[in-house]
Amino acid sequence: MLRKVAAALLLVPCAMPAIAQPGAAPAPQSAPATPPKLIVAISVDQFSGDLFNEYRPYFEAGLKRLAADGIAFPRGYQSHAATETCPGHSTILTGSRPSRTGIIANTWFDLKTGREDKAVYCAEDESQPGTSSGDYVASPIHLRVPTLGGRMKAANPATRVVSVAGKDRAAIMMGGPTADQVWWLSPKGYVSYKGVPTPPLIAKVNAVFAQRLAQPSPGFELPAQCAAKDFPVGIGAGKSVGTGRFAREAGDFKVFRASPEQDALTLALAASVIDNMDLGRQGQTDIISIGLSATDYVGHTYGTEGTESCIQIDRLDQELGAFFDRLDKTGIDYVVVLTADHGGHDLPERHRQNAMPMESRVDAALTPKALTAAVGARTGLAGRKLIWGDGPMGDLYFDLSLTPGQRAAVQAETLKILRAHPQVQAVFTKAEIAATPSPSGPPESWSLLQEARASFDPERSGDLLLLLKPRIMPIIDPTKGYVATHGSPWDTDRRVPILFWRKGLRHFEQPLGVETVDILPTLAALINLPVPKGEIDGRCLDLIAGEGDSCAGH
Template sequence: MLGKVLHTLLLLAPLPVLAQPAAPTGSGTPPRLIIAISVDQFSADLFSEYRPYYTGGLKRLSGGAVFPRGYQSHAATETCPGHSTILTGSRPSRTGIIANSWIDQKAGRADKTIYCAEDESQAGSSSSNYVASPIHLRVPTLGERMKAANPATRNIAIAGKDRAAIMMGGAKADHIWWLSSKGYVSYPGIATPPLVARVNEIFQQRLAEPNAGFELPAQCAAKDFPVRVAPDRTVGTGRFERPAGRYDAFRASPEQDAMTLAFAAAAIEAMGLGKQPQTDIISIGLSATDVIGHAYGTEGTESCIQVDRLDRELGAFFGRLDQQGLDYVVVLTADHGGHDLPERHQQNAMPMEQRVDAALLPGALAKAVAARTGMEAKGLILGDGPSGDLYFNRGLTPGQRAKVEAATLALLRAHPQVEAVFTKAQLAATPSPSGPPESWSLIQEARASFDPERSGDLLLLLKPRITPITDPSHGSVATHGSPWDTDRRVPILFWRKGMRSFEQPLGVETVDIMPTLAALIGLPVPRSEIDGRCLDLIAGPEDSCAGR
């Protein structure tokens, strides 16, 4: 399928004459193009599970500098915070992106929930129907730093989700596009260039055709059994059959990433990225693995097919770039990991797996606290779900607030599914973490995604193997967002033609990616402005971080 879409899109721009072979990483010559790829919910476990079967793009990247134990080191392992770390070199405590959404009781609208990539000051914007914006990202991305140093740099971001494109491209990208039911869109008022119009035309043509589904690769056969998550719902045996016109089914399938990669390849060629004296950068957010993981879990045929197709599609994408003779460096990582649905875990040797108790939902918790304190339950405690940040009603007096906090802490700390609850004062008093991310304590992980302005009054962390979804009969059956390694660990893979392959199994952080890439192009980044460090990509005595 990718081959057909990719071939069609690339007819839009003529093939250039092949350039000379790319310089190896150790040559000291900066690459002409940086390609930063985030595969949403591509955990280190998922990468390792299928590693013996890669034949395409993931096999190529596995022959570069491989850090299989990368970390989204913070506790709030969600899409927006994770993407905010990849090209800023900064943890969410510095980027300000503490979650996909947070509560702002001072917001001048009825909806007090703020989506991470919205401008809530715009008339009519809400957390579910918003005006997209990068205003909440407090630090510059690599592309923004590159443009500040050399205005000729092109900084492009293309993704399946708006928050992926915005958090990787930053506030001053030349182009930011993300997928919607109408095709690829950008900020309000941005004109649609001819290339994007043509991409969207092809997208609509693809959407109008049904998809008979994908064949089951041999490595997926053992996963082909149904798992019942509700009386009328099973998952685990899907092939991504799609009726004509069903955007929701297109989005929750390998078709989504195929389209995004085809668009990115066409943009690189049509814009001549990597063919001028300066280094350009393109960020690519591949979102299908996440949508599939939520809808079907991470261990059925659906996820297995998706990883196989991702490998193939990345191979076709890199092959097209090779035909142009581009000198490019790739980094591939993920915004977070993921945890499979408890019903399948229970069948596969993990009977202790559970879904979260509905008593931990903010509304239920508010009623329980109100019963203990004699206060009104409505609006007493606000939150986005049965874990994460909890906010007390800002209209409480200091005495009332103290009573509510004490009652809430007592209830939560007595609950058998709760691992820890931290107060805002505890988190504010905790120093920013340092050292190997695999050795951090829970409060250090929480501190890495704490912002005194946006974080809640309490932070609720569930025990391992508790899925924070109470009802899987509709919507998501599995998720992420915990402080545990299933959600924190992600692969970090660097590749450039001619580089010597090596693997480093010790823990590194996604915030290390930006300074590593900056060193390759000779871009100075003050250490005081970031949390990450440069990773040496040259096996042996040479050092790609020398002087950094």
Template sequence: MAALCAPALLNAQSAAASATPAAATPAVPATPPKLIVAISVDQFSGDLFNEYRQHYIAGMKRMTQGAVFPRGYQSHAATETCPGHSTILTGSRPSRTGIIANTWFDLETARADKAVYCAEDESQPETTSEAYVASALHLKVPTLGGRMKAANPATRVVSVAGKDRAAIMMGGPTADQLWWWGGKGYVTLKGRVDNALVTQVNAGVAKMLNEDRPGMELPAECASRDFAVDIGAGKSVGTGRFARKAGDARAFRASPEQDAATLVLAAALIENMGLGKQSQTDIISIGLSANDYIGHTYGTEGAEMCIQQYSLDRELGAFFDRLDADGIDYEVMLTADHGGHDLPERHRQNAMPMEARIDPALEPRALNATLAAKTGLSGTLLYGDGPAGDMYLARTLSPAQRKKVADALMAIWKTHPQIQTVLTNAEIAATPSPSGPPESWSLIQEARASFYPGRSGDFLVMLKPRITPIADPTKGYVATHGSPWDLDRRVPILFWRKGLAGFEQPLGVETADIMPTLAATIGLSVPRGEIDGQCLDIIAGPEESCPK
């Protein structure tokens, strides 16, 4: 691979598009790949994949020519970034990984707000769940890279992402190199040695970031999505082009530029470390986070997401071309940590008048005020990270007070028209771990797949379909994910390797199946009782890629 020039490669509108690869011949690779490339495209729903699939011509087109599982599932109820990434390379659901949410509450901690971020070490002094020291402390199971390194210490494990939680949950604590976007450049875990190559890439990113960015060109196929959607307070989304002023790192993060930068760093590390060039198999995981930031900031059905999908396809194509040029025998897996939902204002314009935003009265702060008025008790009685998900009763309550508060809460939740159901900790704990097709699971089975004793809340609140848990879109994000419904659970799972015959399996599978599937391709034995997933046979026809 030729030396990389970071500023040039970071141009998300590079004229060099990857040529569509020739269709794979019906052959079975005879040896294990030398490099596993595991890619997670944040908030890349099965719906988004199906919507743009016909338009892919480069990297994403290549992925559709391998083993395609369009109905993959992040099968658990907590469809957030940290839980989703924790399943991809561990073979386990959040009920085993311990990663039940992006943020949960530890009511025994001395922190005033009791919040704990999924990828932090809260024992570090003077930290909060927002100003934290990043760590893999909370991940309770090994990743594929960790298992590979345990079997062969020569294995190199690298993880690069736009978010710390993506890099950490896919790379795991034993990764040799672990990098994520830190706001002004790529950073790593506290105490790890700086990397001269990363410093060089960061310099290229900084140079680009300190220049004005003109708006990106709108592909012709995006014209039908190019209309403004009023979200109130004189603001609208839907017609953006990702123009930004010099130094605007927030705008950079929510644009195709960030994914381009992450792929540049990934390619540079592969070349610099010689990944895939030794006798053992190496692994690199790549978390592409721009898709998520764009979905939250602009929604999933506007011109912004359309530009992003064309850019994602192009940048992945250029990335694969660089690996091809270097002669690496690599296997790629691509999936997502969760799906996503467009903003209700655009849905209402496009044939979905029932779409709505959450009633602000269901936010934890509002509920605490209501509870105080109903019970006569003071202080924080209920902890939660939004109007849905895990909810925790204050530990300072006496048994009588606890019942009083719980009864008052249930009276509110059970009668509110936007709430589908509320499950108690005891109900979920008593439910057997789910099995069978993930598309057929009940809500309580999905909840059980997310349940981890000691971390999960006293209650799990689930909103009805098509309720967006953001009350005011003018003060931050306009759209989101996190529900137990298929629009957030369903993601594509794609495998590609040169010489692997393509096929499509439309039936549902889990992201927990990815790790044992990849492990099988390199002959790595994984005890069945240690994981939730099962190996998927990714060889078309009578040949078998899974161990007997």
């Protein structure tokens, strides 16, 4: 059965949309009077507003249903400055920004920890003996607020909460600590928390995965809309990207993960879980969150503007269409929300070929190691560890061994170096950010300092926050790993689509800015779940076109 589901999500053709008859009167608005029986919350990792707008004319299936027939907010925002996977996923189903969720980055530093590795991964339990930020025991302990599923289960313990994803941090941050089932993809198949037994359903899915991975793949055909993108872009050392089709040798998990194959498998798992657990078929409303991670891996590995990304979005559209068609056949009354954890920026080498000669890669002088050397030479503290950080962007931490006087000198010299650097847009101190009120109003109008405040946690944030100028890629050498990334405070990384769909809701589009934190109160209103406004940062979005208000009373 699972093999058939997986094959269906890749191969079943999508039904043609109905064609409106000339002169037909518009259908009357008929908002459903009862709560949906199933909430399907989908995050497409690194599905930027730019990608959504670029490929929107070519949507034919699942993405077309959401964008053309649903309620579309094409100018959604992950409104905070730290536009990374873990913070972004922490906002989607909590209604809260990272300043409230506590998930300020994928990795932050705890210099007080007793272990040698001071880095803390957002979804690890660092208290476990022998672990590190790269070899950890997965855990939701760092998430400080409940998810929508957690609130639903607290109100009605019969609620089933399931979260599946291509990444652990996506599954964990959307499912929350009280989810019934949390599964993410690993080289061995889908896994969960330490000690959780593998049920028969997951074992069958993993058998399908192992069988598929063991076979080579010829890749995918190039859709017509991708032909203009089919040219190589050199990244150095004789390497290039931009013309790939996702051909894969047998057993190559890395290529499988960064291809449409991964999302197809995750959607197959989600469909199977819905069937197996009878989600949406009992008295209460259930919720399943689905983290589709391939678009992010594709963007990092190949960039966002080559044939690879173009094929990925085309396949994403088709696979979502088949997934929704399968749900339709169950007769379940379901509501869908689709968004992203962050956006992304293409590699500068291709931008320079395409009318953007100012695009560049970050200067190695901005890495914590280089800054430590430069500041040490200026302060007489050479040879000591002075500055900790995850790279040439984001939070920087001063070593705890510094005396107050040394710390002040290190901060002063670091600020001088950074603020004089031509690639640096801004550097904020911890005190500056802490003194800034939590932002409000349209997210597109926030200042950089307000964006930084939305990502700030007094216990986990650094002593300084380094923000690069736009069009500076914070990867120094693309030949040694990823070619492109995200994480900036600019709209390329902040802006994401937010799309809702439910049978009976009339389509409308709102081009003004909204936030991903608005998703939880919007869905909570549909199921009549009270959420105290003081506990979240988001607001309810009215999903009824024209008169009427789906947020009434919430």
